[in-house]
Amino acid sequence: xxxxxxxxxxxxxxxxxxxxHELAMAFNExxxxxxxxxxxxxxxxxxxxxxxxxLSHIPLTGEIE
Numbered sequence: 001x002x003x004x005x006x007x008x009x010x011x012x013x014x015x016x017x018x019x020x021h022e023l024a025m026a027f028n029e030x031x032x033x034x035x036x037x038x039x040x041x042x043x044x045x046x047x048x049x050x051x052x053x054x055l056s057h058i059p060l061t062g063e064i065e
Contacts (some may be wrong), residue, residue, distance in 0.1 A: 001029050008036040 007013035007021030017034055037045050039052035049055050 001027070003027070003029050003031045004034060006034040006036055007032065010036075 003020050003024040005013075005016050007016050011035075017031075020031050020033070023029075049058070
């Protein structure tokens with residue numbers, strides 16, 4: 001099992017991630033954080049991530065249906 005914390009620009013992600021972390025620790029499970037972004041902002045967001053050396057190897061996908 002995995003704990004999934006989905007965050008977007010409409011709410012402060014800190015509490016969502018904190019709660020997800022608490023659940024993951026309580027159940028001894030992995031925490032995955034999903035960052036939901038608007039389609040029109042996706043490419044700019046991906047380029048910003050790719051420009052960070054430590055993150056440049058991470059494959060990014062635009063839309064999941």
